[in-house]
Amino acid sequence: xxxxxxxxxxxxxxxxxxxxxxxxxxxxxxxxxxxxxxxxxxxxxxxxxxxxxxxxxxxxxxxxxxxxxxxxxxxxxxxxxxxxxxxxxxxxxxxxxxxxxxxxxxxxxxxxxxxxxxxxxxxxxxxxxxxxxxxxxxxxxxxxxxxxxxxxxxxxxxxxxxxxxxxxxxxxxxxxxxxxxxxxxxxxxxxxxxxxxxxxxxxxxxxxxxxxxxxxxxxxxxxxxxxxxxxxxxxxxxxxxxxxxxxxxxxxxxxxxxxxxxxxxxxxxxxxxxxxxxxxxxxxxxxxxxxxxxxxxxxxxxxxxxxxxxxxxxxxxxxxxxxxxxxxxxxxxxxxxxxxxxxxxxxxxxxxxxxxxxxxxxxxxxxxxxxxxxxxxxxxxxxxxxxxxxxxxxxxxxxxxxxxxxxxxxxxxxxxxxxxxxxxxxxxxxxxxxxxxx
Amino acid sequence: xxxxxxxxxxxxxxxxxxxxxxxxxxxxxxxxxxxxxxxxxxxxxxxxxxxxxxxxxxxxxxxxxxxxxxxxxxxxxxxxxxxxxxxxxxxxxxxxxxxxxxxxxxxxxxxxxxxxxxxxxxxxxxxxxxxxxxxxxxxxxxxxxxxxxxxxxxxxxxxxxxxxxxxxxxxxxxxxxxxxxxxxxxxxxxxxxxxxxxxxxxxxxxxxxxxxxxxxxxxxxxxxxxxxxxxxxxxxxxxxxxxxxxxxxxxxxxxxxxxxxxxxxxxxxxxxxxxxxxxxxxxxxxxxxxxx
Numbered sequence: 001x002x003x004x005x006x007x008x009x010x011x012x013x014x015x016x017x018x019x020x021x022x023x024x025x026x027x028x029x030x031x032x033x034x035x036x037x038x039x040x041x042x043x044x045x046x047x048x049x050x051x052x053x054x055x056x057x058x059x060x061x062x063x064x065x066x067x068x069x070x071x072x073x074x075x076x077x078x079x080x081x082x083x084x085x086x087x088x089x090x091x092x093x094x095x096x097x098x099x100x101x102x103x104x105x106x107x108x109x110x111x112x113x114x115x116x117x118x119x120x121x122x123x124x125x126x127x128x129x130x131x132x133x134x135x136x137x138x139x140x141x142x143x144x145x146x147x148x149x150x151x152x153x154x155x156x157x158x159x160x161x162x163x164x165x166x167x168x169x170x171x172x173x174x175x176x177x178x179x180x181x182x183x184x185x186x187x188x189x190x191x192x193x194x195x196x197x198x199x200x201x202x203x204x205x206x207x208x209x210x211x212x213x214x215x216x217x218x219x220x221x222x223x224x225x226x227x228x229x230x231x232x233x234x235x236x237x238x239x240x241x242x243x244x245x246x247x248x249x250x251x252x253x254x255x256x257x258x259x260x261x262x263x264x265x266x267x268x269x270x271x272x273x274x275x276x277x278x279x280x281x282x283x284x285x286x287x288x289x290x291x292x293x294x295x296x297x298x299x300x301x302x303x304x305x306x307x308x309x310x311x312x313x314x315x316x317x318x319x320x321x322x323x324x325x326x327x328x329x330x331x332x333x334x335x336x337x338x339x340x341x342x343x344x345x346x347x348x349x350x351x352x353x354x355x356x357x358x359x360x361x362x363x364x365x366x367x368x369x370x371x372x373x374x375x376x377x378x379x380x381x382x383x384x385x386x387x388x389x390x391x392x393x394x395x396x397x398x399x400x401x402x403x404x405x406x407x408x409x410x411x412x413x414x415x416x417x418x419x420x421x422x423x424x425x426x427x428x429x430x431x432x433x434x435x436x437x438x
Numbered sequence: 439x440x441x442x443x444x445x446x447x448x449x450x451x452x453x454x455x456x457x458x459x460x461x462x463x464x465x466x467x468x469x470x471x472x473x474x475x476x477x478x479x480x481x482x483x484x485x486x487x488x489x490x491x492x493x494x495x496x497x498x499x500x501x502x503x504x505x506x507x508x509x510x511x512x513x514x515x516x517x518x519x520x521x522x523x524x525x526x527x528x529x530x531x532x533x534x535x536x537x538x539x540x541x542x543x544x545x546x547x548x549x550x551x552x553x554x555x556x557x558x559x560x561x562x563x564x565x566x567x568x569x570x571x572x573x574x575x576x577x578x579x580x581x582x583x584x585x586x587x588x589x590x591x592x593x594x595x596x597x598x599x600x601x602x603x604x605x606x607x608x609x610x611x612x613x614x615x616x617x618x619x620x621x622x623x624x625x626x627x628x629x630x631x632x633x634x635x636x637x638x639x640x641x642x643x644x645x646x647x648x649x650x651x652x653x654x655x656x657x658x659x660x661x662x663x664x665x666x667x668x669x670x671x672x673x674x675x676x677x678x679x680x681x682x683x684x685x686x687x688x689x690x691x692x693x694x695x696x697x698x699x700x701x702x703x704x705x706x707x708x709x710x711x712x713x714x715x716x717x718x719x720x721x722x723x724x725x726x727x728x729x730x
Contacts, residue, residue: 096481096482114481114483114695118482119483120482120483202676203586203672203676205675259584259586259587261584262585262586262675263587267564271566404696407694411677412677414675415676420589420677
């Protein structure tokens with residue numbers, strides 16, 4: 001009996017030992033990752049372009065990493081790849097436990113703020129002082145700056161034009177609109193003929209926000225919305241309320257695809273790609289679908305064009321003002337043990353990325369592109385030219401705002417489109433949310 | 439052997455590994471959640487202690503109570519649908535043709551993951567090409583509603599796949615319980631002249647009362663903390679029309695970076711579930727033990 005008891009005890013201690021050793025070994029590995037062991041330096045890079053869903057991006061990252069390793073013997077780039085939503089959550093958890101990768105990706109303004117305030121990201125101004133700083137399109141690095149220091153270097157820049165189907169326009173004798181009146185006529189003609197004028201996936205909410213932002217810009221000029229957000233102005237500005245009214249009048253005209261508030265952006269793409277909807281307002285990241293993407297029929301790609309959001313009579317905005325902004329950017333962890341090496345890698349990465357991303361992945365980088373040197377589809381060149389001539393780029397409203405105000409804004413956008421809120425209520429809710437932050 | 443098993447030290451050692459796991463994986467996080475609820479914390483930077491502020495804010499938060507109301511509606515709806523499951527199980531457990539086949543049909547939704555179910559029903563509810571609206575249009579209804587976009591309809595539209603998803607689970611439980619009832623009892627009732635309805639209502643249902651009680655608790659508590667299908671299908675929208683307590687918690691913690699408040703919502707949700715469980719047990723308490 002006693003023997004049995006002893007053997008059981010032995011088994012139990014073994015089990016406990018296993019559990020405990022499991023814990024300790026995992027903490028060991030996490031230590032190893034951060035620091036360079038011996039003369040070999042490891043820089044950990046976490047990004048969000050898996051080989052499956054973002055093949056081109058993934059290849060470029062691999063190439064750049066390999067190139068860097070070759071040029072810098074003794075440095076190893078270790079990649080960790082996650083998809084978008086997982087990435088955001090993991091980044092948050094890692095930062096709470098002070099285990100951020102040496103180099104990673106972040107979004108601008110509102111997303112970046114808590115990380116900077118929590119002292120998680122390192123300032124990168126020393127990189128910008130060099131030659132690289134000159135090559136960024138003005139206004140892009142600013143979105144990553146807080147209190148005069150820059151904490152991220154942008155990789156992408158996007159503007160949102162209105163894509164339209166030339167075949168549908170031709171069929172109903174429509175021309176690219178330059179004024180809002182012309183635009184409304186197009187909407188009316190298409191709706192009367194049973195064609196969905198505009199497809200919109202407003203379950204994602206930022207999609208509807210784009211429409212609101214453009215109307216706000218065209219009616220009130222580039223400063224009005226930005227001022228309302230930074231509290232030098234107000235959301236109860238007549239131009240902003242009128243923009244909200246215009247949204248509801250568009251909804252009343254059946255301008256948007258049926259059930260838009262329940263459709264995701266991906267679902268909303270369907271009617272446009274199937275030529276059931278005539279227009280689609282979306283970021284320039286959609287360009288490959290209309291130019292180089294071999295999975296999309298050539299005939300369809302040829303029939304897509306884009307136009308700038310029309311001006312409104314009596315409004316203060318001009319037609320060359322765009323809604324858009326930088327996409328993801330690179331950060332360096334403040335707690336990184338190989339900070340200098342990581343910064344060097346970031347500098348290298350941004351440079352190489354600018355050279356290759358346009359041609360290989362159809363991404364518009366945040367660094368200047370010499371369109372005469374690269375072989376690009378015409379639509380790309382047109383968009384890049386528009387970008388160079390832009391009088392203003394208004395950063396996406398939900399990115400400008402802090403996280404909690406952004407949520408309120410996005411919810412109110414859905415309510416506005418769904419006619420659950422009047423334009424006045426829409427303005428008031430924004431004011432309340434912004435006031436509670438002060 | 440008996441001697442060993444009655445040794446207190448051995449018992450402790452046996453229980454210890456499981457106990458440790460439960461403590462570390464279940465109770466510690468619960469306590470931590472309650473503790474984070476006392477903090478002002480964005481989930482990234484420094485925490486600061488603010489006492490019960492999050493909890494008092496929660497009690498006055500109209501949006502939270504709206505989502506709580508939605509959760510309660512779902513709980514009531516699930517509890518009512520249990521009656522339907524019970525009736526189906528009674529029919530299946532009787533000797534009808536094709537009972538085996540039908541049982542498998544009911545079980546299929548259980549085999550799918552929630553996200554797959556959500557994707558499937560997104561297609562069913564698609565405003566123009568969806569199964570529901572295609573049917574309605576073919577019946578001559580020109581302008582059927584866009585189910586997931588209408589604030590007044592979205593919640594009921596979501597309840598259908600949720601009920602569908604769990605049907606197999608409850609039917610299986612009832613079916614197993616009903617099959618456990620000794621045949622002799624039914625035979626005796628038949629000899630006494632009871633009809634099928636009387637047998638079901640007076641004998642079978644009372645005999646599985648314990649199981650029914652468990653399923654009521656499962657259905658109601660499960661509904662109160664329900665999350666996945668709603669999150670994937672509508673994300674709580676449009677404008678909070680389908681927000682439930684768990685999705686509200688997620689939105690606060692991960693959407694607005696208010697981890698402290700999100701934790702407070704989570705802890706409050708736990709308290710509600712505990713109180714409701716206790717209430718149901720009180721209300722359905724029976725003294726008699728059923729013995730066959």
